[in-house]
Amino acid sequence: MEFDFTTDRYDIRIPSDVLKSTTEPDQRPERSDSSVPESDFSLRAYCSVLYMKPRMQINIRGQKVKTQLISKSLAHITREIYKPSFVKQKIPITFGYNTKSKDQYGIMMYYNNRLIKAYHRVGCQLKVSVLGIGVIGVIECNFLEPTHNKQDFDNTDKYKNAIRNVAGKLGEYCKEIRFKRKKSNPSDNVPVEETEKRPDQNWVQCDECQQWRRLPDGINTEKLPEEWFCYMNPDPQFRSCETMEEPEDSDSEQPTNLKTYKIQ
Missing domain, CATH: 3.30.230 (Ribosomal Protein S5; domain 2)
Structure with missing residues (x-):
């Protein structure tokens, strides 16, 4: 088939042979398999970076996509x-x-x-x-x-x-x-x-209000629970979904x- 539904039961992927056959040689520089971004062949990975600032919850085959800021x-x-x-x-x-x-x-x-x-x-x-x-x-x-x-x-x-x-x-x-x-x-x-390297800042999205919260340094976002809510925030100032998102830094x-x- 053109799509791979078996490698990951919660993803829709493009098999490597199909990906190579559908990519024009002049579209990108030569890359090894390890350097091909996952978003090129994984719908889940693509949807995680689809929006510059994600504001909605995306589910693929019954499982939530972990979006990235x-x-x-x-x-x-x-x-x-x-x-x-x-x-x-x-x-x-x-x-x-x-x-x-x-x-x-x-x-x-x-x-x-x-x-x-x-x-x-x-x-x-x-x-x-x-x-x-x-x-x-x-x-x-x-x-x-x-x-x-x-x-x-x-x-x-x-x-x-x-x-x-x-x-x-x-x-x-x-x-x-x-x-x-x-x-x-x-x-x-x-x-x-x-x-x-570690990210300069740690951000996580609330599953209830979809707002992004900045976490204190030292917290590994990879070890956070699958579902995360504002009330879990260590920062008491942004511990409620009623609180507006932390403003962007000015120029x-x-x-x-x-x-x-x-x-x-």
Whole structure:
């Protein structure tokens, strides 16, 4: 069959032979099996990152999908700003390292909160280099036009300019992280790509109100119960579903890439 219903009784998957036959060779760089994102062949994994900020509960074959707040589940998070000339607002870009697998990386491109392109490699990530390995970028591209099947963006000048700009900022982010790491510990020769990482912040979604709650440092979200509710929150300020979600950090509070490596 075209779909695999037996490998995981709670998932719908695309078999590896079908996936290879339906993927055009020029659609993505050559990747090993371990570096192919699970969202490419698993409906459950795809739905977990389908929304930039999930607001509803998704069930597949009778089991709830554990959604991800991907822009806040990364390590060494830094925020950049893209200022295209054809729109008035500033477009935030979040960069950080994947804490689960360094082999799965690229730009997560959303449109009106909905995922259009996942793990799209740009700039230094396309070269034979360790620079950019493990780095995920998250951007909401409401200024672009998605294709009819919502699997890509129209290949316009706006799209090309956006990709070029994101690629440049990605390279600067990677160089800055390396510079800071070398400066803080000159004797450490282990590349940042090879180090074990934990998310800068821990977030969990309430199964009752669907709001996201930030947990204190040190709590492993992987060990939380299958169903989690606001009343389980260690923070008494956000222990009720009646309490509004913690507001997003303002631009002035967001960590930005100061590019100290250039100053140095």
